[in-house]
Amino acid sequence: MHNFKPEQIEKWDKQYVWHPFTQMNEWEKEKPLITARGEGSYLYDIEGNKYLDGISSLWVTVHGHRKEEINRAIKEQLDKLAHSTLLGQANVPSTLLAKKLVEITPQGLNKVFYSESGSTAVEIGLKIAYQYWQQKGEEKYKSKRKFISLANAYHGDTVGSVSVGGIDLFHKIFAGLLFETVSAPAPNCYRCPLNLSRETCSMDCIKEMESLLARHRHEIAGVVVEPLVQGAAGMVVAPEGYLAKVRELCTRYNVLLIADEVAVGFGRTGKMFACEHENVEPDIMCLAKGITGGYLPLAATMATDEVYNAFLGSIDEFKTFYHGHTYTGNPLGSAAALANLELFEQNKLIDALQEKILFLTEGLKKFSQLHHVGDVRQKGMMVGIEIVENTETKEPFPAKYNIPHRIVLEARKNGLIIRPLGNVMILMPILSMSLAELREVLDITYAAVSKVTEEEDPC
Numbered sequence: 001m002h003n004f005k006p007e008q009i010e011k012w013d014k015q016y017v018w019h020p021f022t023q024m025n026e027w028e029k030e031k032p033l034i035t036a037r038g039e040g041s042y043l044y045d046i047e048g049n050k051y052l053d054g055i056s057s058l059w060v061t062v063h064g065h066r067k068e069e070i071n072r073a074i075k076e077q078l079d080k081l082a083h084s085t086l087l088g089q090a091n092v093p094s095t096l097l098a099k100k101l102v103e104i105t106p107q108g109l110n111k112v113f114y115s116e117s118g119s120t121a122v123e124i125g126l127k128i129a130y131q132y133w134q135q136k137g138e139e140k141y142k143s144k145r146k147f148i149s150l151a152n153a154y155h156g157d158t159v160g161s162v163s164v165g166g167i168d169l170f171h172k173i174f175a176g177l178l179f180e181t182v183s184a185p186a187p188n189c190y191r192c193p194l195n196l197s198r199e200t201c202s203m204d205c206i207k208e209m210e211s212l213l214a215r216h217r218h219e220i221a222g223v224v225v226e227p228l229v230q231g232a233a234g235m236v237v238a239p240e241g242y243l244a245k246v247r248e249l250c251t252r253y254n255v256l257l258i259a260d261e262v263a264v265g266f267g268r269t270g271k272m273f274a275c276e277h278e279n280v281e282p283d284i285m286c287l288a289k290g291i292t293g294g295y296l297p298l299a300a301t302m303a304t305d306e307v308y309n310a311f312l313g314s315i316d317e318f319k320t321f322y323h324g325h326t327y328t329g330n331p332l333g334s335a336a337a338l339a340n341l342e343l344f345e346q347n348k349l350i351d352a353l354q355e356k357i358l359f360l361t362e363g364l365k366k367f368s369q370l371h372h373v374g375d376v377r378q379k380g381m382m383v384g385i386e387i388v389e390n391t392e393t394k395e396p397f398p399a400k401y402n403i404p405h406r407i408v409l410e411a412r413k414n415g416l417i418i419r420p421l422g423n424v425m426i427l428m429p430i431l432s433m434s435l436a437e438l439r440e441v442l443d444i445t446y447a448a449v450s451k452v453t454e455e456e457d458p459c
């Protein structure tokens with residue numbers, strides 16, 4: 001197609017591309033990693049260097065890069081139809097995928113609304129919940145217009161999903177643009193907002209959620225949660241039972257539970273969906289990332305019949321859900337997703353994960369012995385290693401020393417791609433990685449963390 005030199009691509013990238021979540025001043029000073037090819041668990045840069053993909057290309061890759069079966073499914077679909085709209089039409093792959101999603105997701109989620117990203121999946125979930133109460137038929141429900149969201153939550157970057165977000169670093173600047181929400185404390189056992197300890201507490205954070213619901217039930221449309229793990233908060237794992245309790249409270253106080261499974265869905269936590277760990281059936285569920293196995297941008301917002309039925313009426317009642325994106329239900333993305341889900345079954349991937357999860361748990365133990373590792377968190381194939389200056393006070397290193405980024409560069413030198421969230425080193429290995437590859441992920445990360453925080457003078 002074209003054969004530009006790496007220096008030329010780097011020059012044009014720096015000249016033309018504005019990278020997400022990136023201080024471009026810093027970017028322009030550094031030699032960027034420019035990927036050119038993928039194969040299994042590895043990415044290759046434009047110069048041919050090989051790296052283990054330790055973050056599943058931002059939490060999406062499931063069966064590895066260039067997976068024959070998914071490639072084939074996309075190519076076959078491409079020879080039939082690349083895109084046609086779902087506005088007033090249907091297409092075969094998106095219909096088959098919707099049927100499949102209804103079969104594999106928790107009971108009750110019987111309708112699928114497509115979009116293209118996790119952010120839009122959440123945005124749609126919020127709008128559906130909002131409109132649901134407006135159309136439920138009783139005047140008393142019309143005041144249910146707000147959402148309860150959790151501190152440190154991350155649900156994406158569109159204005160609605162930012163409104164239910166809670167990460168100051170990303171979200172505070174937009175405060176004036178956002179709608180009002182009710183914020184509940186997040187269950188964060190390493191940095192408990194209530195200053196309690198998990199060994200002795202009785203999950204008091206849920207009591208706070210309950211009192212908010214009791215107080216605000218008349219104005220709350222839904223509670224939005226990342227089931228089991230707050231990913232972007234730094235892989236903060238909720239205590240067992242928290243999610244089930246939220247479900248119970250939502251039912252008791254008559255508000256919808258919106259489960260954002262964008263990060264935790266499709267095997268990440270060791271079950272197909274995180275809600276399964278606690279037998280939770282949400283009213284609305286948001287899916288993206290792993291849905292296409294890391295191939296194409298596709299997302300789904302799923303809803304129960306109860307929610308869906310509130311949108312039914314005669315044409316002049318105007319109960320339609322007036323929302324849709326141009327590429328909604330794209331046939332190529334849907335074909336990739338179908339092939340992805342078939343591979344889950346063929347390879348019995350969820351069963352195969354259990355050994356890998358235990359292997360990770362074992363391998364992570366030694367990290368806690370490092371002097372600047374404050375906490376090691378894991379749920380399934382999601383790992384967060386929190387770096388602190390002082391493990392007693394849990395004080396992080398001053399930002400100016402850029403410790404997490406230095407760890408990333410050190411790991412990259414040794415052939416591993418990782419990416420931090422704040423002071424937390426994130427490992428999100430591809431679900432199909434072998435034990436040997438997982439060992440390499442752990443070893444390179446360990447060496448990088450110890451080199452930067454113990455051998456070099458970190459500050």
Ligand SMILES: Cc1ncc(COP(=O)(O)O)c(C=O)c1O
Pocket residue numbers: 116117118119120122154155156157226231232260261262263264288289
């Ligand atoms: C829980 C959660 N929800 C939503 C999103 C947003 O997804 P996207 O980046 O595809 O818009 C993310 C992204 O990391 C996420 O972790």
